[in-house]
Amino acid sequence: MLRDIQRGEDAQIAAVVAVIAKADADVLVLMSVDYDLDGVALAALAERLAAAGVAYPYRFALRPNTGRPTGLDIDGNGRLGEARDAQGFGFFSGNGGMAILSRLPIATAGVRDFSAFLWRDLPGGLSQAGAEEAAVQRLSTTGHWDVPLTLPDGGALHLLAWHATPPVFDGAEDRNGRRNHDETAFWLRLLEGALPMPPPPAPYVLIGTPNLDPVDGDGRRDAIAALLASPALQDPRPPSPRAEGQAAHTGDPALDTAAFGGEVGALRVDMILPSAEFAVSAAGMIWPRDDDPFASTVTLASRHRLVWVDLRLP
Secondary structure, three states: OHHHHHHHHHHHHHHHHHHHHHHOOOEEEEEEEOOOOOOHHHHHHHHHHHHOOOOOOEEEOOOOOEOOEOOOOOOOOOOOOOHHHEOEOOOOOOOOEEEEEEOOOEOHHHOEEOOOOEHHHOOOOOOOOOHHHHOOOEOOOOOEEEEEEEOOOOOEEEEEEEEOOOOOOOOOOOHHHHHHHHHHHHHHHHHOOOOOOOOOOOOEEEEEEOOOOOOOOOOOOHHHHHHHHOOOEOOOOOOOOOOOOOOOOOOOHHHOOEEOOOOOOEEOOOEEEEEOOOEEEEEEEEOOOOOOOOHHHHHHHOOEOEEEEEEEOO
16 A cells, blocks of 8 residues: 555656646746755755756745644644644644745845734734734745845846635634635735835735635635736736636636636636736646646646746836
8 A cells, every 4th residue: 555655656746747847937836845944855856857857956945834833722622733723734844835946046035934924913804813822823824935036137036925725624704714815915915015024126926826716616805806906916817728617607717727626626726926017928827638648647746737927027
């Protein structure tokens, strides 16, 4: 059984490498990558990618909130130290973090990590936590980062990365739905200068997994709608060649980025939103039709599809 599991994991990693190699992007923001202090896992992935012909000399990751203990019984089941009691759902500290692979140098001295920002401190936030929980509960499920990359002309491009909690897997209190909303609302508050931290200088790109479809599925859509409507940003609306809608959905199926199966179906839950200064040359995702020979590789790699955008500054 363990040997079968290992073979399955190896096959999935090979599929991930194949999808990334096909994209051949200059900068990658990866989700659900386990964090370790010395970056061993990320370095191993980079080595596999280099062997496949896509080298990323610059790598970056920070310890995520996933699996980080709060010391409290967050889910109220009378037991401490479980995955649901962590700052973000995780079976161990570092479980399912974020990472960046880049061909552009990463200006690590200029990185801002907002992941310790408390949920209670978000202006207009929807937290209903009691005093004890509110004193320790961070807003970020995984993290909120501002990571500057050095452009060839010496300028900086700021990546604003996040991976929000799904707005489900809770009860009538809608804790996850509220938190999901506020993890996106954080960027609105930051860009409008309503937080103690100054907004990032342009140009920047919001990139990550808000985990909320702007039209379909469950969740509170006010924040994501405001983000998509912000004049400071633009939505390239990356399409996929595969466009199979569901009767219960009203959004454009060509924009869906993840296949959840069952009643949930496919949703648009991953986004790249460049600041208004950029010219968008092209945008899309790697999600071939079922009759494409590469389709099975994409399906094995992840239920989330790789979304890409080509950008240039005027």
